[in-house]
Amino acid sequence: MKSTTVFLITTAVLLLSSSEAKAQTTKSPPPSLAPAPAPTPDHVNLTHLLTVAGHFQTFLGYLESTKVIDTFQNRANNSKDGITIFAPTDDAFSSLKQPSLSNLTQDQLKSLCLFHSLPRYYSLADFKNLSESSPVSTFAGGQYTLNFTDLSGDVHISSGWTNTRISSSVLSTDPVALYQVNRVLLPEAIFGTNIPPMPAPAPSPEAEASPAADTPSGVNVNATSPSSSSEQNKNSSPQVISLGFQSQLFFAVLSVVIIMSG
Numbered sequence: 028m029k030s031t032t033v034f035l036i037t038t039a040v041l042l043l044s045s046s047e048a049k050a051q052t053t054k055s056p057p058p059s060l061a062p063a064p065a066p067t068p069d070h071v072n073l074t075h076l077l078t079v080a081g082h083f084q085t086f087l088g089y090l091e092s093t094k095v096i097d098t099f100q101n102r103a104n105n106s107k108d109g110i111t112i113f114a115p116t117d118d119a120f121s122s123l124k125q126p127s128l129s130n131l132t133q134d135q136l137k138s139l140c141l142f143h144s145l146p147r148y149y150s151l152a153d154f155k156n157l158s159e160s161s162p163v164s165t166f167a168g169g170q171y172t173l174n175f176t177d178l179s180g181d182v183h184i185s186s187g188w189t190n191t192r193i194s195s196s197v198l199s200t201d202p203v204a205l206y207q208v209n210r211v212l213l214p215e216a217i218f219g220t221n222i223p224p225m226p227a228p229a230p231s232p233e234a235e236a237s238p239a240a241d242t243p244s245g246v247n248v249n250a251t252s253p254s255s256s257s258e259q260n261k262n263s264s265p266q267v268i269s270l271g272f273q274s275q276l277f278f279a280v281l282s283v284v285i286i287m288s289g
């Protein structure tokens with residue numbers, strides 16, 4: 028009887044320590060994610076951020092050809108106010124037929140790029156307040172304005188020519204916010220106020236629906252990137268299950284020990 032008790036206690040201790048070991052091994056992946064921002068400890072590297080996301084290549088190309096990327100990076104590096112950037116996807120550019128960007132001068136392209144940002148950091152929660160001060164001046168200046176409407180956390184953006192919404196948050200860490208939009212934002216200050224009676228509605232639902240379906244509540248203020256958050260999910264859920272199972276075993280063994288020794 029005594030040796031059985033010792034055996035059971037030993038088993039219980041082994042189970043407990045193996046579950047601790049398991050917790051430690053499954054905890055180790057996050058530190059391997061951490062070195063990613065190491066090359067830029069002080070500042071977000073916007074070129075890198077837009078590159079690794081993968082689907083902002085066209086936007087990045089325009090930012091680089093107009094040198095607006097330097098304006099943005101400088102703002103991210105050196106301003107207390109920070110910056111908010113609305114990055115259209117590659118699909119947004121390829122589905123834009125009319126009006127075309129191909130006739131724009133270099134100065135107009137530069138303004139178009141600056142139009143996709145606000146010279147201040149805004150978290151998603153800030154857009155509720157911001158919608159009350161619409162129209163809001165963008166980084167492109169005075170007449171280059173956007174209207175925001177916050178529908179219980181769903182942020183809609185209107186430029187007159189473009190009606191879209193923030194479809195996901197790529198990064199939102201003061202002083203830099205980078206949000207994905209599925210449309211190119213077209214300013215009235217370039218294209219005029221003679222907006223054709225919406226040839227847009229047809230492509231609108233599908234253009235909005237497919238990426239939005241990806242991340243309906245995926246607008247996560249704290250997510251640094253979609254890849255890191257999904258890796259964290261992969262790591263954490265099996266760990267919770269295995270710990271839960273092992274601690275159940277532990278308590279089952281423990282109660283047997285108590286019953287037998289009592």
Ligand SMILES: *[C@@H]1O[C@H](CO)[C@@H](O)[C@H](O)[C@H]1NC(C)=O
Pocket residue numbers: 066067072073074075078
């Ligand atoms: C930012 O990232 C890009 C692309 O990854 C890289 O080429 C560039 O050297 C980086 N700039 C800085 C200042 O680290």
Ligand SMILES: *[C@@H]1O[C@H](CO)[C@@H](O)[C@H](O)[C@H]1NC(C)=O
Pocket residue numbers: 067068069070097100101104
């Ligand atoms: C931003 O800061 C990084 C270092 O953190 C520096 O390498 C880069 O040149 C700076 N870029 C601008 C445009 O100020």
Ligand SMILES: *[C@@H]1O[C@H](CO)[C@@H](O)[C@H](O)[C@H]1NC(C)=O
Pocket residue numbers: 126127129130
């Ligand atoms: C460029 O502008 C000209 C004249 O304004 C117009 O005829 C032409 O269709 C435009 N091209 C594109 C690709 O929009």
Ligand SMILES: *[C@@H]1O[C@H](CO)[C@@H](O)[C@H](O)[C@H]1NC(C)=O
Pocket residue numbers: 156157159160
């Ligand atoms: C909301 O916006 C107003 C100006 O429109 C500003 O004075 C106020 O500080 C803002 N509130 C918050 C919580 O940001």
Ligand SMILES: *[C@@H]1O[C@H](CO)[C@@H](O)[C@H](O)[C@H]1NC(C)=O
Pocket residue numbers: 161162173174185186187188
């Ligand atoms: C933006 O909002 C202002 C004020 O609410 C309104 O007058 C204007 O028509 C709006 N513009 C667009 C493009 O929605």
Ligand SMILES: *[C@@H]1O[C@H](CO)[C@@H](O)[C@H](O)[C@H]1NC(C)=O
Pocket residue numbers: 247248249
């Ligand atoms: C984001 O993180 C902050 C603290 O870091 C926390 O207070 C807040 O609840 C988090 N928000 C979400 C949506 O996870």
